[in-house]
Amino acid sequence: MHEAAIVESALELILAKAEEHQLTKIRRITAKVGELSGALPDAMQFVFQNASQGTIAEGSDFIIEQVEATASCGSCDITFPILYYHPVCPSCGGLDNQVLTGYELYIDTMEGD
Amino acid sequence: MSSVKVVTNILKVNDELTQENKKLMNEKGLYVINLMSSPGSGKTSILEKVIAKLKDEVKIAVIEGDLYTTKDAERIEAQGVQVVQINTEGGCHLDGQMIRNALSHLNLDETNLLVIENVGNLICPASFKLGEDLIITVLSTTEGNDKPLKYPRMFEKSEFVILNKVDLVPYTNFNKDEFHKDIREINPRAKVIETSCVTGQGIDELCSWLKEKISISNPV
Numbered sequence: 496m497h498e499a500a501i502v503e504s505a506l507e508l509i510l511a512k513a514e515e516h517q518l519t520k521i522r523r524i525t526a527k528v529g530e531l532s533g534a535l536p537d538a539m540q541f542v543f544q545n546a547s548q549g550t551i552a553e554g555s556d557f558i559i560e561q562v563e564a565t566a567s568c569g570s571c572d573i574t575f576p577i578l579y580y581h582p583v584c585p586s587c588g589g590l591d592n593q594v595l596t597g598y599e600l601y602i603d604t605m606e607g608d
Numbered sequence: 609m610s611s612v613k614v615v616t617n618i619l620k621v622n623d624e625l626t627q628e629n630k631k632l633m634n635e636k637g638l639y640v641i642n643l644m645s646s647p648g649s650g651k652t653s654i655l656e657k658v659i660a661k662l663k664d665e666v667k668i669a670v671i672e673g674d675l676y677t678t679k680d681a682e683r684i685e686a687q688g689v690q691v692v693q694i695n696t697e698g699g700c701h702l703d704g705q706m707i708r709n710a711l712s713h714l715n716l717d718e719t720n721l722l723v724i725e726n727v728g729n730l731i732c733p734a735s736f737k738l739g740e741d742l743i744i745t746v747l748s749t750t751e752g753n754d755k756p757l758k759y760p761r762m763f764e765k766s767e768f769v770i771l772n773k774v775d776l777v778p779y780t781n782f783n784k785d786e787f788h789k790d791i792r793e794i795n796p797r798a799k800v801i802e803t804s805c806v807t808g809q810g811i812d813e814l815c816s817w818l819k820e821k822i823s824i825s826n827p828v
Contacts, residue, residue, distance in 0.1 A: 496732075497700055497701050497731070497732035497735055497736070500622075500701070500703065500736075501618055501619065501735070504618055504620070504621050505618040508614070508620055508621070509614070512614055516610065516612050518610065518612075526618070531761070531764075532735070533734055533735045534735065579760060580764045580794050581760075581794060583793055590792065591796065600617060600618050601614075601615060601616055601618055602614040602615070602616055602618060603613075603615055604612065604613055604614055604615075605611075605612050606610065606611045606612070607610065608609055608610070
């Protein structure tokens, strides 16, 4: 399960940020995880609950916002959701489309004391 | 209570390590391939064939990623090229830190082409950049032609997709037309090649593609 490595990396940067801002307790973390990022929010939650134990992030709310995968078709000038990595334009059936969202995998905000 | 705007990529640590690795790879003029697939698709067999054909023209080194054992590294070593084995001991993918360690065991001045054979797994390795110039994903006919749709991410990221064990198609229900159509939909930019390590089909073509790639990236 590579979410373990992803969450460990996330924790590392959260704790470093907390130190930078002199926080001694983290209460809330928000993350953006795109549908194309290859990371499962449920698996990330599970790992986070375990990995954060014994750190200042233990017991914090870890809120993962899933970002829908979307693409735009240059010929039809429309934006459409991508289903299962198939960026097929629903209007013209074209495949040469620009992926706009879905690859996000980042920590957005955190709150603490 | 204070609120902090973080907006930092979660894989920043891996990305930074990979950037450092890439700097070294570029300094040494390496062309780097990340080779991925399920376990047993024939990655190592394809690599053996490619090395045998190219080793007189291109100086090749291989990083072998496996959970346990040095079996694959021994096979590659028998081809007479530099190889280093990474054992992840349960880890499902290779990352920047492992590549950094592996690079320190190779003579990079004597290398033009570095092939990283990733851990056999169709899911996790796709999330971790290793500093590659080319991503190749191998699918074998015995896995079934539904795999690209079930596990699209790796195929979507690949510039080359190899369909291996095509000699076994008559003994399977593998539908090649569906496979090609699915790959086109997931990744219209991918070049697809059919190979067999038993008959040798497609190996020459694959080697010419690779040589073309290497010469484009390192113009003499």
